[in-house]
Amino acid sequence: MxxxxxxxxxxxxxxxxxxxxxxxxxxxxxxxxxxxxxxxxxxxxxxxxxxxxxxTAFWQTRIRLDVTFDPEVLQRDTLANADYDALVRAALQKLFPEVQGRQERRQLNGMISSGAAYALRDMALGDPDIIGKTVSVWVFADDDIDMIVKGQFSREVSEENRRISDQQLAWLDRLTAEGRVEKKFNIIFFRSGDSREPEQAGIWGAVMGSFFTLVITLLLSFPIGVAAAVYLEEFAHKNRWT
Known part of the structure; x- marks a missing residue:
């Protein structure tokens, strides 16, 4: 029992x-x-x-300009260093001939990204025969204009509390009515690096930095990890630590 x-x-x-x-x-x-x-x-x-x-960063506002590749500005032997900003200013002046004051011209020119000049330079270098012709070109809008078009900034805010003026809004509305404003997929966002101009900035630099960080980490950690495993399995004495 x-x-x-x-x-x-x-x-x-x-x-x-x-x-x-x-x-x-x-x-x-x-x-x-x-x-x-x-x-x-x-x-x-x-x-x-x-x-x-x-x-919204995946979309970019562009403005269509009728750019004349003036041979007086573009010399074939100095295309890389020509004043392409002058071509942008001339195209805007043709659209808004009533703008005469220095301050107004500065505001008008400020609606276009500084990257427009580089786009025109690439066009001229790629096809020098374009010199002397007038071509419709879609160029990036300035980041403030881009934010307004995307609805990130309210138009109802008073002029002193926003970064673009009422006059610039009026010009933007006029360009929109003429079909000169559009939003396109922002490929620059994926193939461009850091930039002081937001509309020209991208993630390519960050992607490459992350990639090289992972590669260096793998190159350092993999052989150390394998060597440590072999040592612990084959050579280390069996104790409370190994």
Whole structure:
């Protein structure tokens, strides 16, 4: 009887221990799944916030100008260093001949990105026969104009509290009515690096920096990790640390 009673008590103890262990495993599984679920929710909220606030960066406002590649400005032997900004200013002046004051001209020219000159330079260098012709060219708008077109800035804000003037808004509305304003997919965002001009900035520099960081990390960590594993498995003495 004593042996049988002892066996019964032992089985009860083992059964209780197993039940306790199973409960602990279920709690551990629950905590793990809860942590994963919370992480997924937080990550989803992060991506929603990033996409919701930054999706407009994938679109870029462009303005169509009728640019005359004036041979007096562009000499074939100095195309790389020619004053292409003068061509942009002349194209704007043709669209708004009534603009005469220095301050007004500065505001008008400020509606176009400084990158427009580089685009015209690339066109002239790629096809010198374009000199002397008038060509319709879509150029990037300045970042302030771009933000207004995308709706990031309110037009209802008073003039002194926004970065573009009422006159610039009127010019923008006129260009829009003439079909000279459009939004296109911003390929520059993916192939350009850092820039002081927001409309010309991109993520290419950050992507390449991240890539080289990963490569260097892999080159340093992989041989060290493999060597440590071989040492611990084949040569290290078995103790509490190895």
């Amino acid at each position: 004593t042996d049988q009673g002892t066996r019964v008590r032992t089985i009860d103890i083992v059964t209780q221990g197993l039940a306790k262990r199973y409960r602990a495993e279920r709690r551990f599984r629950f905590y793990g799944l809860s942590a994963i679920l919370v992480s997924i929710v937080v990550l989803a909220l992060l991506f929603i916030s990033i996409i919701g606030n930054g999706y």
